[in-house]
Amino acid sequence: MTERHISETQPLRKSLLRLCALVEENARRCVLAIRTRDREGAQRVIDADHEIDALEIAIEEHCEEMLQRNTLPAEDVRLVIGFLRINADLERVGDLSTNIARGVLAIGQYEQLVLPAEIVELAEGTLTMLTKSLDAFMHMDTEGARTVCQMDGEVDDMYRSMIGVVRDRIMAEPAMTERLLHVLSLARAMERIADYATNISENVVYMNEGRIVRHGRMHSHGAEATDS
Amino acid sequence: MKKKRLFWQLYTSNFLIIFLALFAFTFLISGSFKNILFSQVSDDLKSRAQLLHEEILHFVRSDHANDLDAYCVDLGRRSSTRITVILPDGTVIADSERDPESMDNHRRRPEIRKAMDGQVSTSTRFSATLQQNTMYAAIPLLDRGSIIGVLRTAVPVREAEESVEALQWQIVLGGLIITLLAGLISLVISRRITRPIQRLKDGAARFAGGDLDFRLPVPNSEELSDLANVMNTMATQLQDRISIITQQHTQQDALLSSMMEGVIAFDTDERLININRSAAQLLKVDAEKVLGRSIQEVVRNVGLQRFVEDALASDTATEGYVTLVNDRERFLQVHGSILKEMGGQPIGLVVVLNDVTELRALENVRRDFVANVSHELKTPITSIKGFVETLLDGAISDREDAVRFLGIVSKQADRLNAIIEDLLSLSRIEQSSDAEEIVLASSSVYDALHAAIQVCQHDADMKHIRIHLNCESEITALMNPPLLEQALVNLISNAVKYSEEGKNVWVSAAQSKQNEVRLEIRDEGYGIEAEHLPRLFERFYRIDKARSRKLGGTGLGLAIVKHIAQAHHGNVDVTSTPGEGSTFTVTLPVNRGGGGEDVA
Numbered sequence: 134m135t136e137r138h139i140s141e142t143q144p145l146r147k148s149l150l151r152l153c154a155l156v157e158e159n160a161r162r163c164v165l166a167i168r169t170r171d172r173e174g175a176q177r178v179i180d181a182d183h184e185i186d187a188l189e190i191a192i193e194e195h196c197e198e199m200l201q202r203n204t205l206p207a208e209d210v211r212l213v214i215g216f217l218r219i220n221a222d223l224e225r226v227g228d229l230s231t232n233i234a235r236g237v238l239a240i241g242q243y244e245q246l247v248l249p250a251e252i253v254e255l256a257e258g259t260l261t262m263l264t265k266s267l268d269a270f271m272h273m274d275t276e277g278a279r280t281v282c283q284m285d286g287e288v289d290d291m292y293r294s295m296i297g298v299v300r301d302r303i304m305a306e307p308a309m310t311e312r313l314l315h316v317l318s319l320a321r322a323m324e325r326i327a328d329y330a331t332n333i334s335e336n337v338v339y340m341n342e343g344r345i346v347r348h349g350r351m352h353s354h355g356a357e358a359t360d361s
Numbered sequence: 362m363k364k365k366r367l368f369w370q371l372y373t374s375n376f377l378i379i380f381l382a383l384f385a386f387t388f389l390i391s392g393s394f395k396n397i398l399f400s401q402v403s404d405d406l407k408s409r410a411q412l413l414h415e416e417i418l419h420f421v422r423s424d425h426a427n428d429l430d431a432y433c434v435d436l437g438r439r440s441s442t443r444i445t446v447i448l449p450d451g452t453v454i455a456d457s458e459r460d461p462e463s464m465d466n467h468r469r470r471p472e473i474r475k476a477m478d479g480q481v482s483t484s485t486r487f488s489a490t491l492q493q494n495t496m497y498a499a500i501p502l503l504d505r506g507s508i509i510g511v512l513r514t515a516v517p518v519r520e521a522e523e524s525v526e527a528l529q530w531q532i533v534l535g536g537l538i539i540t541l542l543a544g545l546i547s548l549v550i551s552r553r554i555t556r557p558i559q560r561l562k563d564g565a566a567r568f569a570g571g572d573l574d575f576r577l578p579v580p581n582s583e584e585l586s587d588l589a590n591v592m593n594t595m596a597t598q599l600q601d602r603i604s605i606i607t608q609q610h611t612q613q614d615a616l617l618s619s620m621m622e623g624v625i626a627f628d629t630d631e632r633l634i635n636i637n638r639s640a641a642q643l644l645k646v647d648a649e650k651v652l653g654r655s656i657q658e659v660v661r662n663v664g665l666q667r668f669v670e671d672a673l674a675s676d677t678a679t680e681g682y683v684t685l686v687n688d689r690e691r692f693l694q695v696h697g698s699i700l701k702e703m704g705g706q707p708i709g710l711v712v713v714l715n716d717v718t719e720l721r722a723l724e725n726v727r728r729d730f731v732a733n734v735s736h737e738l739k740t741p742i743t744s745i746k747g748f749v750e751t752l753l754d755g756a757i758s759d760r761e762d763a764v765r766f767l768g769i770v771s772k773q774a775d776r777l778n779a780i781i782e783d784l785l786s787l788s789r790i791e792q793s794s795d796a797e798e799i800v801l802a803s804s805s806v807y808d809a810l811h812a813a814i815q816v817c818q819h820d821a822d823m824k825h826i827r828i829h830l831n832c833e834s835e836i837t838a839l840m841n842p843p844l845l846e847q848a849l850v851n852l853i854s855n856a857v858k859y860s861e862e863g864k865n866v867w868v869s870a871a872q873s874k875q876n877e878v879r880l881e882i883r884d885e886g887y888g889i890e891a892e893h894l895p896r897l898f899e900r901f902y903r904i905d906k907a908r909s910r911k912l913g914g915t916g917l918g919l920a921i922v923k924h925i926a927q928a929h930h931g932n933v934d935v936t937s938t939p940g941e942g943s944t945f946t947v948t949l950p951v952n953r954g955g956g957g958e959d960v961a
């Protein structure tokens with residue numbers, strides 16, 4: 134990257150890094166809220182989401198404004214397109230965090246419901262992926278981004294075994310079905326956050342190498358995540 | 362542009378000088394050499410002519426033309442000189458080389474013309490007769506003052522020319538040798554000049570590479586030795602300065618890294634210019650890698666990012682709170698102050714981070730404690746007050762009611778008493794352990810466990826709970842037996858209290874490390890959810906308030922256990938699985954010094 138290059142896209146990058154911080158903090162609070170069943174923390178997540186939305190819109194407008202300027206060099210165009218995609222992914226992660234927080238509030242009503250240990254594991258795996266993908270973006274680190282893409286499989290496995298655990302428990306205690314379905318939707322949101330983390334990492338590789346890495350995504354939710 | 366080597370610079374200039382000198386020298390020398398040679402030849406010719414003058418004059422006067430020619434031929438052969446006699450009208454009357462009849466008129470020849478004017482002169486030119494360069498000398502033949510003819514002598518100048526040429530060749534040859542020599546000398550000189558310069562250069566490169574201990578060798582030439590000395594002094598001064606700077610830097614680093622508070626310095630573009638160890642630990646970043654990066658690229662925390670932006674924008678010191686969300690929430694108190702140059706121009710920002718998480722937690726505990734203690738005391742008092750008032754209002758006359766009410770009053774008074782007892786014993790333990798007043802002695806662990814079980818046996822029997830003791834009698838620990846028994850009673854009675862009927866409680870002790878005994882109380886009771894574990898040992902912390910109060914709990918039992926363990930320089934810990942049971946572990950040192958010192 135040349136000097137001029139950095140300076141032109143730098144403000145945009147700064148805003149995006151701020152969005153990263155907001156989104157990561159919310160995701161972390163979610164995981165914390167799941168672990169400690171902290172309803173106050175969950176409420177904080179929901180309250181902070183409007184800030185994420187507002188920043189996302191501002192960044193999108195900034196990106197479009199830059200792309201409309203025809204004078205933008207090819208290198209920058211790629212960068213801005215990458216920013217645009219990551220921006221959208223981050224916003225979706227924010228939304229999913231809000232969903233999770235709502236789920237935690239809903240589960241909070243059932244004092245006796247013991248959350249399966251697997252959900253905490255899944256949440257932590259997802260969080261690690263998200264953090265690593267944001268790290269990769271922060272440092273434009275292709276290697277780091279690649280490791281995140283490889284982690285996606287693990288989280289998928291955790292999610293699948295999670296579904297198994299919940300199904301077994303529903304069979305064992307049919308009265309708990311409604312509550313356990315909440316748990317299931319938490320898990321699903323987590324798994325999708327992991328997908329967006331993969332998307333972000335792929336975009337980091339794209340920005341660095343100008344190559345689109347989207348290898349065989351078979352799951353429907355994966356495809357959906359890619360499109361948004 | 363490619364730099365020329367010194368040798369070539371020296372050599373070309375040397376060569377040019379030598380070449381020019383040689384050229385001028387050759388030109389001058391060969392000129393004057395030729396002049397000398399030619400004037401010799403011309404003098405020679407003239408004197409020969411003068412010698413022959415009388416003889417020839419005689420022949421011409423007597424008009425013996427044929428004799429004259431023969432004479433000239435003879436003379437010419439003997440003196441290897443061409444002799445020609447010409448009449449004033451230019452007709453050749455005698456010549457030693459050719460037949461005078463066949464020769465053209467010589468009046469126009471320059472030397473002849475001069476001679477006709479009465480001068481003696483010479484001239485050099487190509488002779489058609491001799492087919493080579495020839496020098497001529499002509500003198501007038503004077504007969505009583507009038508010119509009656511001209512006598513001309515001539516010799517080829519080839520010899521003289523050859524001598525000059527030979528000389529020129531010698532000079533050129535010498536010149537070539539000198540040029541070669543000059544090259545050699547230039548090489549030597551340039552070597553002599555460049556070698557010390559090369560050494561200086563190498564030395565300077567070492568300086569530049571940071572090897573300031575190195576000293577340049579001093580060359581013999583005055584200019585270069587001055588240069589070397591100056592450079593050596595420079596290196597010394599640099600070294601001094603660098604060591605001062607390094608020292609200041611280490612001091613500063615030591616100062617910063619020994620600080621408990623996190624310190625981060627930013628420049629005006631929000632880029633990190635310094636971060637101390639505490640700050641790096643707090644923010645979980647690598648201090649080496651983050652320097653020069655902007656705050657947004659280092660910490661993903663909006664609160665801190667905003668604080669830095671605002672602090673940089675404001676002119677005065679700023680203060681605020683920032684929450685970090687990691688495995689748990691951390692609260693940081695942050696101070697920002699603008700760094701200013703001498704001139705008052707802002708050059709950056711220093712941010713001091715103070716982790717107030719524990720402080721906040723303590724504050725919360727204290728606030729909760731006051732609220733709890735008031736609440737705990739108020740409940741029995743309200744109840745006592747209510748029943749006493751009812752009694753005063755007339756219920757006292759109904760004996761049956763009065764007895765029932767007084768029974769409740771008595772029970773509530775007992776509860777009040779229990780709470781106050783617990784609070785008092787808690788503060789006693791706290792005070793005496795603060796003042797190191799608790800007497801610790803090596804005593805049998807088995808005895809303590811046994812005594813504690815005995816106290817709880819009655820309650821256990823009531824619930825058909827069996828208490829198993831597993832402890833070798835020779836295990837000892839440093840303890841104050843009555844206090845430790847109190848703690849163990851609290852733990853065992855909890856185990857009994859929070860288990861269903863017919864379960865088991867295991868009490869065991871074993872030496873786990875060199876200087877550490879672990880006492881374990883395990884039950885098969887309700888268990889405790891993970892979220893409660895961190896606060897379990899706080900005063901009045903109860904999981905299920907209703908159940909605990911029904912069972913006569915005050916919520917102070919575990920707080921007392923913790924304090925007693927600490928007073929023993931030991932520790933208490935808990936693991937639990939909801940629905941399966943809990944295990945409380947007390948670790949105590951076996952003897953003084955070391956071991957079990959990891960007081961929470």
Ligand SMILES: Nc1ncnc2c1ncn2[C@@H]1O[C@H](COP(=O)(O)OP(=O)(O)OP(=O)(O)O)[C@@H](O)[C@H]1O
Pocket residue numbers: 783851855856857859884886887888889897902903904905909910913914915916917918919920943
């Ligand atoms: N072995 C145990 N199993 C399950 N829960 C326990 C156990 N020990 C303690 N607890 C929980 O921890 C809380 C605090 O215990 P603590 O001993 O401090 O208070 P308490 O038993 O209510 O009152 P006290 O011991 O002062 O009479 C209890 O309310 C109980 O819910």
Ligand SMILES: [Mg+2]
Pocket residue numbers: 851854855914918919
């Ligand atoms: Mg108790």
